[in-house]
Amino acid sequence: GAVVSQHPSRVICKSGTSVKIECRSLDFQATTMFWYRQFPKKSLMLMATSNEGSKATYEQGVEKDKFLINHASLTLSTLTVTSAHPEDSSFYICSARDLGGVLTYNEQFFGPGTRLTVL
Amino acid sequence: RKEVEQDPGPFNVPEGATVAFNCTYSNSASQSFFWYRQDCRKEPKLLMSVYSSGNEDGRFTAQLNRASQYISLLIRDSKLSDSATYLCVVNTGFQKLVFGTGTRLLVSP
Numbered sequence: 001g002a003v004v005s006q007h008p009s010r011v012i013c014k015s016g017t018s019v020k021i022e023c024r025s026l027d028f029q030a031t032t033m034f035w036y037r038q039f040p041k042k043s044l045m046l047m048a049t050s051n052e053g054s055k056a057t058y059e060q061g062v063e064k065d066k067f068l069i070n071h072a073s074l075t076l077s078t079l080t081v082t083s084a085h086p087e088d089s090s091f092y093i094c095s096a097r098d099l100g101g102v103l104t105y106n107e108q109f110f111g112p113g114t115r116l117t118v119l
Numbered sequence: 120r121k122e123v124e125q126d127p128g129p130f131n132v133p134e135g136a137t138v139a140f141n142c143t144y145s146n147s148a149s150q151s152f153f154w155y156r157q158d159c160r161k162e163p164k165l166l167m168s169v170y171s172s173g174n175e176d177g178r179f180t181a182q183l184n185r186a187s188q189y190i191s192l193l194i195r196d197s198k199l200s201d202s203a204t205y206l207c208v209v210n211t212g213f214q215k216l217v218f219g220t221g222t223r224l225l226v227s228p
Contacts, residue, residue, distance in 0.1 A: 032214065034214075034216070041220075042220060043123075043206070043218040043219055043220040043221060044163065044206075044216075044218040045218075046215060046216065046217075049214075049215070091160075093162050093163075095216075097214060107165055107168075108165075108214070108216060110162040110163055110164070111162060112161070112162050113160075113161070113162045115160070
């Protein structure tokens with residue numbers, strides 16, 4: 001149980017295009033999902049907290065107009081990188097909590113990540 | 120000062136060795152603490168939560184010292200499969216996780 005999927009796993013795009021990444025909780029409902037970014041040899045950095053049915057909460061320094069987050073259902077959050085540039089190339093990872101999990105309620109389950117390369 | 124600091128390593132140890140990782144955190148209001156494992160180009164996976172009383176899971180022992188804001192992970196009888204990056208993670212509130220940069224472990228035959 002508590003599986004989180006991401007799609008696509010890898011994407012290569014040209015500079016200036018927009019890329020959408022999906023994060024799904026497969027066997028539980030997630031009112032809150034989290035989006036992280038990890039540059040090579042760096043730690044995961046929280047970008048934003050995605051709240052079902054309301055606006056996302058962005059961390060300081062993250063441009064909300066560039067990284068659009070939509071959490072339209074209890075099992076799906078999407079991150080759209082708009083007008084991507086080479087400096088946006090990174091490993092994007094989402095996570096979610098299974099609040100219904102008796103043994104795992106305090107655990108965040110991570111998706112497998114999406115590796116974005118912007119040429 | 121970083122919120123969560125770790126020695127990046129790498130730690131190169133032979134199979135069967137005991138290895139210890141340390142981590143310090145700056146936010147004294149932090150609520151919960153974890154060690155995650157991350158393999159190359161993969162997502163992090165929870166290894167264990169860390170409690171003030173200390174906790175053990177097989178070959179892994181985690182300790183928390185709230186007064187010193189210090190977390191440790193001890194791995195006994197290292198296996199080749201333990202080779203990975205170990206992330207110290209702190210929940211600073213509202214489920215916001217702050218990750219350390221990780222300590223890389225290489226276990227050799």
